[in-house]
Amino acid sequence: MNVKTDLLNEDLEEEIYMEKPKVFVAQGKENKVCKLVKSLYSLKQAPKQWHQKFDQAINDKMIRSTKDMLKLKFDMKDMSLADVILGIKITRTQNGLVLSQAHYVDKILEKFNQRDTIIARTLIDTSHHLSKNRGDSVAQVEYSRIIGSLMYLMSCTRPDLAYAVSMLSRYTNNLLEESTSGYVFTLGGAAISWKSSKQTVIARSIIESEFIALDKSGEEVEWLRQFVVDIPKWPKPVTAISIHCDSQSAIGRAQSTMYNGKSRHIRRIRNMIRKLLSTGVISIDYVKSKDNIVDPLTKGLSRDLVYKSSKVMGLNPLNE
Numbered sequence: 001m002n003v004k005t006d007l008l009n010e011d012l013e014e015e016i017y018m019e020k021p022k023v024f025v026a027q028g029k030e031n032k033v034c035k036l037v038k039s040l041y042s043l044k045q046a047p048k049q050w051h052q053k054f055d056q057a058i059n060d061k062m063i064r065s066t067k068d069m070l071k072l073k074f075d076m077k078d079m080s081l082a083d084v085i086l087g088i089k090i091t092r093t094q095n096g097l098v099l100s101q102a103h104y105v106d107k108i109l110e111k112f113n114q115r116d117t118i119i120a121r122t123l124i125d126t127s128h129h130l131s132k133n134r135g136d137s138v139a140q141v142e143y144s145r146i147i148g149s150l151m152y153l154m155s156c157t158r159p160d161l162a163y164a165v166s167m168l169s170r171y172t173n174n175l176l177e178e179s180t181s182g183y184v185f186t187l188g189g190a191a192i193s194w195k196s197s198k199q200t201v202i203a204r205s206i207i208e209s210e211f212i213a214l215d216k217s218g219e220e221v222e223w224l225r226q227f228v229v230d231i232p233k234w235p236k237p238v239t240a241i242s243i244h245c246d247s248q249s250a251i252g253r254a255q256s257t258m259y260n261g262k263s264r265h266i267r268r269i270r271n272m273i274r275k276l277l278s279t280g281v282i283s284i285d286y287v288k289s290k291d292n293i294v295d296p297l298t299k300g301l302s303r304d305l306v307y308k309s310s311k312v313m314g315l316n317p318l319n320e
Contacts, residue, residue: 007039008040011039011053012039013045014045015035019034087156089103096188101153101156105153108153112146121162122303122306123300123306135208156314159315162194162196163182163196163298170198178296179198180196180199181195181298182294190313190314191313191315199212207247210250211269214250216268218243218281221241224241239280239284241283245286250287253270254284293309293312
């Protein structure tokens with residue numbers, strides 16, 4: 001069934017104003033604006049408000065009766081709880097849900113004729129440095145397809161692949177950058193959000209590089225905090241989300257109210273971090289580099305260190 005003008009049915013929770021269409025501007029009231037009482041299609045809140053209203057209108061009893069009615073009319077199969085969705089296999093255990101893409105990995109290897117490949121001990125060779133290709137491009141399309149397949153795997157269930165995929169992606173069009181930011185957020189002992197990408201701002205020191213990474217983490221924190229705020233039974237008020245950083249100098253500068261005028265090109269970043277700290281959105285805590293689980297997302301590490309970090313992220317071999 002199609003709901004006519006579905007996103008126009010919702011009541012707004014916030015006060016939102018809009019400029020009046022020019023054809024409705026009355027003389028002497030050119031500076032007036034409209035206060036919205038209903039949602040509009042261009043609003044970011046519109047889809048969320050619609051789904052919230054629809055969820056309130058539909059309950060379990062109605063869903064069951066609808067299923068029973070459809071079974072009487074058509075030959076249908078109730079799929080019950082999801083076991084595979086979007087290439088992710090879901091296994092239910094006493095300790096919670098286990099997400100796996102082992103079958104997707106097999107599919108990638110078979111697709112690109114790599115089933116007989118020797119298993120590597122590390123995700124990326126720490127002794128090997130990638131360099132720009134100076135010659136003719138070889139299998140450019142296939143290379144891009146492989147990176148795309150690995151990127152989907154990394155985005156869904158494999159944060160440990162983030163750094164390797166990020167580095168290899170930079171050579172799709174012969175790009176070359178050295179600085180890399182990364183973050184991983186965990187909830188209940190499992191990674192729920194992660195990223196590894198090249199920095200878009202030039203860092204002139206390690207501290208500045210850490211600030212850039214904190215800024216990217218802060219952007220994700222704001223979204224995650226709003227996400228948990230919308231969970232009905234989540235304890236309110238939501239406490240500050242803890243960000244672990246292995247640079248005491250960066251933490252000290254972030255928490256300091258003094259500004260000496262240096263590093264002007266990252267002043268906006270520093271101000272944003274200060275705002276998140278002062279409003280209680282985040283807290284920044286020191287963690288030793290050896291205990292920093294985000295390291296595999298910013299640099300190549302030995303097999304043991306990658307395995308240690310992966311365990312803390314909630315990644316486990318299938319046979320465990």
